[in-house]
Amino acid sequence: MKMTKFDRLMKVYRELSEEFQVLEDELAKTILNSWASSFKQMDTFLEAKEVRRSQMNSGLEQGLRELPELLSDLPKEERELALSILYRVMDNNIPEFY
Numbered sequence: 001m002k003m004t005k006f007d008r009l010m011k012v013y014r015e016l017s018e019e020f021q022v023l024e025d026e027l028a029k030t031i032l033n034s035w036a037s038s039f040k041q042m043d044t045f046l047e048a049k050e051v052r053r054s055q056m057n058s059g060l061e062q063g064l065r066e067l068p069e070l071l072s073d074l075p076k077e078e079r080e081l082a083l084s085i086l087y088r089v090m091d092n093n094i095p096e097f098y
Helices: 005-022 027-049 054-071 075-091
Strands: none
Touching: 005 027, 005 054, 027 054, 027 075, 054 075
16 A cells, blocks of 8 residues: 555655654754644544645644754764764655655
């Protein structure tokens, strides 16, 4: 079965959420907590059929577009690791994105 755009975007976020666990800076923890909260809210909306998955795509894409800038506030070593993880996960899942 072919993955939808929504499925591919969520796969990226799930992988990033898992791999970013190695980051120790508070900003990284804040990002992960924010994602967890947002995904719970998205699940609620989807279950209630308030929105369709396709309607969430633009917000998910915008979050990924802004992520490199957000990660630029991490300390140098964590930033380099985070960006490396981000680009590897993106290349593995949505290579045409960046």
